[in-house]
Amino acid sequence: MFQTPILDVAAGLLLFFLVLSLVCTSLNESISRMLQLREELLWKALTSLFQNSEDEQSATLARNILDHNLVDALSPPGKDTSFIPSDVFSIAVLDLIGLNATDSQTEISDQLDAAKTAKSGDLGDTVFETLKPLAVAAGKSLDDFRQGIERWYGATMDRATALYKGQMQVVTFCVAFALCLMVNADTLMLAKALWTNPQVSAKLAAEAQTVAKLQPPVNVSASSSAANQPSSELVTPLPPELQTAKSNVFGLIGWSGTFPWQTGYDHANEHRYPATWWEFFLKLIGLLMTTFAACLGAPFWFDALSKVISLKNGGSPQAAPAAGNQKA
Structure with a gap:
């Protein structure tokens, strides 16, 4: 010693x-x-997913996701959650656009177009246009579409995390x-x-x-x-x-x-x-x-x-x- x-x-x-x-x-x-730095960062990340974060439609979509039953269950009463797991996010998005149960013989992109026709009045076109490339890549597989949404969300949250780390260093x-x-x-x-x-x-x-x-x-x-x-x-x-x-x-x-x-x-x-x-x-x-x-x-x-x-x-x-x- x-x-x-x-x-x-x-x-x-x-x-x-x-x-x-x-x-x-x-x-x-x-x-x-x-x-509430995490809550604020999550809000900005959600709105940035759908085009312009200043767009009223993007804010409405982000609010709809945060108000989804599965997402809302993650937060304390009366407050927004500070995190959303990727699997919960994908379920909330699919539920929002009405693609939880699909026909396995039909292209996901075609089903997305049908959902857009049915729900664009309530949700607008932004969410459907944003998800269109993921739907095309998924072919007829809803699981592939869901995983694509999760990867897309994960990449956005990685950027949000980098921003958060910069804020926390200061x-x-x-x-x-x-x-x-x-x-x-x-x-x-x-x-x-x-x-x-x-x-x-x-x-x-x-x-x-x-x-x-x-x-x-x-x-x-x-x-x-x-x-x-x-x-x-x-x-x-x-x-x-x-x-x-x-x-x-x-x-x-x-x-x-x-x-x-x-x-x-x-x-x-x-x-x-x-x-x-x-x-x-x-x-x-x-x-x-x-x-x-x-x-x-x-x-x-x-x-x-x-x-x-x-x-x-x-x-x-x-x-x-x-x-x-x-x-x-």
């Missing part, structure tokens, strides 16, 4: 970044739910910086505190060793399917080991003391407010370092922490992780 102060400090810092990343992820999900940075500023999460300050207090760094390193045995967390904000999952399934409470680590880590940061222009300002206090331009600069660097670290996500820091702990243990493998994914 390699018991060196450098590894203890490294383990403590990585544990700090891991905990802060999980806290930021939890805050991000709360903001996403509050602003949200993550803003949330991380605001949190770091509020709690004085200064990487430079914490690194100095751990280096000059071997007992504290050893304690955090021991906690890091316990945390490294847990199941790796899932970075839901950056997940490829995050925009198309029910938000209620994306956040779960931190396990007890991480709750303890969070309390101990946050006990090492924070602001204290008076402002520089007030009586009793203590220059020896590591948690003091900066008094000079140089101190302001160093504080900003320390806060930005922590902010960018939090933006990398919990899975990144969990992996880095596991490698450092493995090095401390002489390269021995970690114990088998606990069952189930831990999410924040």
Whole structure:
């Protein structure tokens, strides 16, 4: 085993970044739910499926899909759902245009034309014109038509997910910086505190060793399917080991003391407010370092922490992780 102060400090810092990343992820999900970002993104994706998202007919079609019994059952009472599985979407569309039961001897495109004649007054022509190429490709197979709709919807949601991830990267940075500023999460300050207090760094390193045995967390904000999952399934409470680590880590940061222009300002206090331009600069660097670290996500820091702990243990493998994914 390699018991060196450098590894203890490294383990403590990585544990700090891991905990802060999980806290930021939890805050991000709360903001996403509050602003209904997933619901808004799903609405835009549905309207974009049918030509112009500003078109009144496209909005009507999207509303009809969201109001379908199978889709509506996925949402909380009085609210729109934040996700629609591809199979449910295809069933809703087929039901909407009246092609649930078809004649296997007739081309799907011909049946679609018949449905257009019967329902264009209620639905307009947009949905039928959009689905026409899929119907032609399906031949006489309703299953192929349904699968084509599902692939078409899936490709649209992939683009929506990419947009969602871009939005959440901006949200993550803003949330991380605001949190770091509020709690004085200064990487430079914490690194100095751990280096000059071997007992504290050893304690955090021991906690890091316990945390490294847990199941790796899932970075839901950056997940490829995050925009198309029910938000209620994306956040779960931190396990007890991480709750303890969070309390101990946050006990090492924070602001204290008076402002520089007030009586009793203590220059020896590591948690003091900066008094000079140089101190302001160093504080900003320390806060930005922590902010960018939090933006990398919990899975990144969990992996880095596991490698450092493995090095401390002489390269021995970690114990088998606990069952189930831990999410924040």
